[in-house]
Amino acid sequence: MAPDLAQSRDFLTISLRRPAKDHLIDMLIAKPPITSQPSWYFWSLYLLGWLVFAAAFAGMHIMAGTHSIVSALSFGFLVAVPAGLLGILVIQLTYRLAEAQFRPLGLVFIHTLTMVLYPALWILVMWSTRMMTALAVAGKAAFFMPPAHAVHWHYLAGVLIYLLLVALCHAMMSADARKRTEIEAEVRTTLAKFDPHFLFNTLNAIRHLLRTDTDLAEDAHRQLAILLRETVKADADRSHSLKRELELCRIYLQLQKMRLGNRLTVKEQIDDDTLDCEIPALILQPLIENAIGHGIEPMEAGGTIEIAANRLGMQLEVRLTNEMPPSEQESGHGAASFGLEYVKTRLRQFDPSANWRFEAAEGRYLAVIMLPAWGADD
Template sequence: MNGGSWARRSVALYLLAWLMLGVLLAGLVNAGTGAGPAASLVFTLPLTLFYASACGFSAYYLCRAYPLGQRRLGAVLSVFFFSALSAAVLWCAAASAWASLCTLLMAEAVEVTRPFVAVMLGIGMLLYWMTAVAHYLVLEFERARRAETRELESRLLAQDAELRMLRTQIDPHFLFNSLNSISALTGIDPGRARDMTLQLAGFFRQTLGLEVHRKVALSDEVALLERFLAIEQVRFGPRLVFAHHVGEGASECLLPPMILQPLVENAVKHGIGQLLDGGTIAVLAERAGSLLRIRVENDIDPDEAGSHAGGKGIGLVNVRQRLAAAYGREGSVHWAREGDKFRVDLVLPAETKMSEK
């Protein structure tokens, strides 16, 4: 709801409440003065709406000028006592003038006596105080809502900063490993080292396009994995095989950029890199209703526990932290070693560009 609509509804509800008070006062006037129902309504309803406007503006600005948390209680009570008394006196004066005018215009009118004026004075002061209390409640509600909005914005900014920090951990880690590989190939096979350098440059050029997005489609993430593994295949050759299968409806699902790359990098370093005959890295993804399930699986040496199996490497820790920052409890990552396979399973909400609109 926008601010203009909310303000119009508030004014309408305020006037409706005062109209109901006017009808109630008309009943009291009818019972106390003996005036007819029509004369009582004609007398009280215009006066009530007039007083509603006077109380509304006066009490509102006084509530803004004398906030309860910043002014002494005695000063606030004194100001509102004299303000209510002044407003009630003016209301009684207006009532006397309106009663005189009604006497000239109508055959039957309300007679304003001293006891009647005293009662109106007390009712007027009470209504003014009630209006002031209502304004204080509204101002407190608005203050709490603004504080909640600022807190939410702060949390979003902190979350965005955390996500950026976690993403920046990946690039130096991957770059360090890749440069080590290039350095090792330089003395053995300069041609392959040059190919790997070119592939690395292309990979980072592609990642620059992803940096501007908070989330990317799974199809773009898989294409990035293919580019990354093309770099590694310069070093491993046919020992490294990559297979992937993306189920129907999963390719357009969104996820944090480069969330799978550290998992695949771990699979190369701690899995395929430790096998003489190499092995396969598989990425499987499927959409199950409101969830996106992704599995990264690779061959490992069954007789040697990989260092990433304990979940203490920077890749697995980074992925777990990024999922927690982006999705909270809705995202999770689990890993397990089963025989000659190491599996990492990710579960996150199945979001698409259409669902974000």
């Protein structure tokens, strides 16, 4: 058995243990922790920021004439290195607290405590390092008592640095959360275009074919992959020719026939001059899905779906007709379904002049969409 087919079998076996849509959502959206750690790009900028801080600090002392260039640069790094290293701990603490989901009062208490400790530790490490450096250079111990104004300014600077680091962390976490939410919403919206029962039944049919006809199973797997790929790409602004739309509809119908067999019959009456007309991508698939789910499938003998397209002057008319049981005539043939609402929304976005008509009469359901007859390459 081919490796890709074997992998497909494993995927199908796993998929059938849970609803197909849930499995695909889990597959397409990584389940990250509540917060993701900063990237290497962030840490590179973090290092660069402290180098700039050290250079600026040294520059102020050089301009004031209190230190030589070498002494000022040494002092600048002596100030920046402890602050930067302690800052790493602040960043890690902020992310850990977010992951632990503390209550707001607990977060305020912990951050207040660490905000008090951060500048104190910074000053302690900074001046201790300076004394040890003097000991190493001069060979004797030297005790430095920093001036009171220096302690005050360094402490205030430490508080501001702490607040800046915490604010930066929360800004990054908020941006990551928004991005994950947007991705998840996009994937869920995309997968909502498919009936989860269709996905489940198709996967189940392919799984059965893997035991009886691997060539047919591989072909069905390839068709499903094409359909899913096109669905993921079919955003609100995407369009293609009616010819391409019909090709994708035939793939969808072929997959449906795998489980419905002779209960599903399809007839097409497509005028040649309509094939190059532009149409929203996958606009017909929800209509066909609606026709099968509310028309063909509930009937024991099945039924026929008729797809027709013709030009009326400068307008493209696409008609989809199907038989339906009496129960669906009373319930409205899925009139309030997601699929029909999705079609209406896509048509409005595609062109304000687009029109549609969905109606049931005499045991049949008719769906009509009217679009400007543009060429797909216009």
